[in-house]
Amino acid sequence: MTRRALLRGLGGTGAAALLAGCGVPPAYVEPDDRAGRDLSAGERVLAFANWPLYIDTDEDDEARRPTLEAFTRRTGISVRYTEEINDNDEFFGKISPSLMNHQETGRDLVVISDWMAARFVRLGWVQEMDRSRQPHVARHLDPLLRAPAFDRGRLHSVPWQSGITGIAYNRRKLGREIRSTRDLWADDLRGRVTLLSGLDESFALLMQGNGVDVTRWTADDFHALCEQIEGLVRRKHIRRFTGNDYIKDLSTGDVLACQAYSGDVIQLQADNPDIAFVVPEEGAELWAESLLIPNLAAHKTNAEQLIDYYYEPEVAAELAAWVNYVCPVPAAQAVLADSGDEDRAALAEDPLIFPDAAMRRRLAIARDIGPEERTEFARRWNAIVGL
Structure with missing residues (x-):
């Protein structure tokens, strides 16, 4: 564990x-x-x-x-x-x-x-x-x-x-590399992608995939992201939202790609070298x-x-x-x-x-959610997770 x-x-x-x-x-x-x-x-x-x-x-x-x-x-x-x-x-x-x-x-x-x-x-x-x-x-x-x-x-x-919140995927079963957060939305991953359910754990990486500077993101950036994810959920592209049970889904092959924590992937790779972790080209969250x-x-x-x-x-x-x-x-x-x-x-x-220089250039610490934003944002995000 x-x-x-x-x-x-x-x-x-x-x-x-x-x-x-x-x-x-x-x-x-x-x-x-x-x-x-x-x-x-x-x-x-x-x-x-x-x-x-x-x-x-x-x-x-x-x-x-x-x-x-x-x-x-x-x-x-x-x-x-x-x-x-x-x-x-x-x-x-x-x-x-x-x-x-x-x-x-x-x-x-x-x-x-x-x-x-x-x-x-x-x-x-x-x-x-x-x-x-x-x-x-x-x-x-x-x-x-x-x-x-x-x-x-x-x-x-x-x-x-x-740690880093990035993307983990099964390289052998997917049959291609993932380099961008946008790659998660490709047709061959429909129904085989999971995202993290926690608002604080999930939003930064997804915003980075949209080209947002997460050190200074805005409410408009957040609501634009929510509209995007709502559409993906309704089209059944996203299989579900998870806690750390994404580890089991990825290990069994039920999921081919997911949001993941770097430390978990190190443990997974010890048993399955086909599991890869990527810091997307648009960036990933350092926490x-x-x-x-x-x-x-x-x-x-x-x-x-x-x-x-x-x-x-x-x-x-x-x-x-x-x-x-x-x-x-x-x-x-x-x-x-x-x-x-x-x-x-x-x-x-x-x-x-120990991230190398190329990876370090793509890492950022996200601005946290302020108290005046949290109730509204949590309500909207949790409604999406519950769809």
Whole structure:
């Protein structure tokens, strides 16, 4: 099972959307009210909430996490690591009452998808990090990930892992190459294409296929896309909308091409070399799931230290070798290439972990959906998914 094979966010239609756009009293926290008393100097502990299957584990004992253990040996900071995040909206609902009421969440560090991180940043629910304590982040963070629209300069967030939403297809069964998003609409793929059901997961790649600059897309771009997809659904060109069950459809051959996540395809290719992944010529979406320090976290300095630790190229390489997503630390590529291990050297050459220059030129981080747009856009998109 891959990390993304677990249930993910519902496109912002749950508790998060309700708070963002349905008349809930203002929950914004002013900058001066975000920091709590930092107990890091006297309490060498840290509470870290993450998704399942998103960190390296020992092959003989899955309860052990080697990079975390090495961090504790080096720093003396014990990490209480919990795999409690299975869905962005669900986790939002779990901790939002504390954040909107100016209370501690009991967590010093969390990992959430950037479209949800955008909401946390807008609401003032996360603290700005002290980059003077994070020299490795400052030096090694991938330039492509440094300036998302929702967090200029990445002052409040740091990517844990990154990935690409592109197109996966069965090269042998299709009998041709796919190079463009427009290729999905060819007659020979009628009824054999799936798209992702989540609004935040799906819209950017499809807009890019229409030539839209997704760093500054507009409402008109969105509605034009919806009209296009509605027509394709009514003509039964699109087989269905999926979560991560596209993996099964593609593996069995029921689907020949689909929207897909780069990390999933690496796993699929291990069993079926006919599965290909393409970043279309019009571009694909680069996304991240990022580390954030919630307001009033009791161990902020410890959290900043752990974040910086994972940006050391040697540590980033260990994590990349295990999770197989796009590594946000390009310098880790040389570590894997020079490891003397054949399998790790092969990972260093995989463009789905370390995109090459040609691929990088076609990647973009999409502007997130703002709170004033979300209710309307989610309603329209979900109506299409339900057709």
